[in-house]
Amino acid sequence: MFRRLPEIETAAKTAAETVAFTIDGRAASARTGDSVAAALLANGVVTCRNTPVSGAARGPYCMMGVCFDCLVTIDGTGNRQGCQVRVSPGMAVETQNGKREVER
Numbered sequence: 001m002f003r004r005l006p007e008i009e010t011a012a013k014t015a016a017e018t019v020a021f022t023i024d025g026r027a028a029s030a031r032t033g034d035s036v037a038a039a040l041l042a043n044g045v046v047t048c049r050n051t052p053v054s055g056a057a058r059g060p061y062c063m064m065g066v067c068f069d070c071l072v073t074i075d076g077t078g079n080r081q082g083c084q085v086r087v088s089p090g091m092a093v094e095t096q097n098g099k100r101e102v103e104r
C-alpha cells in the first residue's frame with residue numbers, strides 16, 4: 001500500500017541512515033529523519049489507533065498535525081501525534097486501542 005519513492009528505496013542504506021525502533025514490541029526500522037507516522041506506514045502499519053466510541057480504525061492522514069488520526073503511545077506516553085515526532089533509536093511505539101488510560 002505505502003512504499004517509498006523508488007529513488008529513495010534504492011539509495012545506499014548505511015547504519016547511519018537507519019533507525020531501529022519497535023512497533024508494539026516488534027523490531028522495526030526507519031530512515032533517519034522519518035516521522036513516527038511515516039515510519040509506521042513504511043513498516044506496513046496503517047492503523048495506529050481505534051476510536052474510543054465506535055472502535056473505528058484510524059491511521060495517519062494529513063501528516064502535518066491537523067487530523068489527530070496518528071495518535072500513538074511513544075515510550076509510554078499516550079496520545080502523541082506520530083506525524084509530529086521524529087523516530088529515534090530504541091523508541092518504543094505502541095498502537096492505541098480504545099480510551100486512553102489515566103496516567104498514560
Ligand code: FES
Nearest residue numbers: 063067068070083
Ligand atoms: S497524521 Fe494528521 S495529525 Fe498526524
